[in-house]
Amino acid sequence: MTSYWRTFLFLVLVAFLGSGVAVAKNLEYEVIEDVFDDATNMRTLTEQAPVADGKGWLIRTTLFTPHVITMDVVLVPVSTTKRGLLQVAE
Numbered sequence: 001m002t003s004y005w006r007t008f009l010f011l012v013l014v015a016f017l018g019s020g021v022a023v024a025k026n027l028e029y030e031v032i033e034d035v036f037d038d039a040t041n042m043r044t045l046t047e048q049a050p051v052a053d054g055k056g057w058l059i060r061t062t063l064f065t066p067h068v069i070t071m072d073v074v075l076v077p078v079s080t081t082k083r084g085l086l087q088v089a090e
Contacts, residue, residue, distance in 0.1 A: 029060065041066050051075065 029047035036043045043064040048057050056077035063070045 027058065 027049040029049045031045070031047050033044065033046040045062045045064070047060045047062075049060070050057055056075055059074045059076060061072045061074075
């Protein structure tokens with residue numbers, strides 16, 4: 001992951017959680033789904049990472065197309081789940 005994306009995700013965390021919460025700078029993402037479609041040459045990558053202090057999970061979905069790369073990051077606030085929100089497909 002480039003430093004640009006790390007900085008972007010750090011700012012997203014600060015915006016969602018506020019300045020009084022300890023925020024993880026180096027998030028360790030777990031790949032949930034990685035799909036490539038041969039017909040459209042599009043790839044979708046979905047990952048999850050726990051937020052510091054057990055405040056929730058970040059779900060990051062990235063769409064790669066031949067012309068555009070888009071990313072969506074969602075904070076899901078939870079306090080009791082330690083295994084993750086989504087189960088890894090085997």
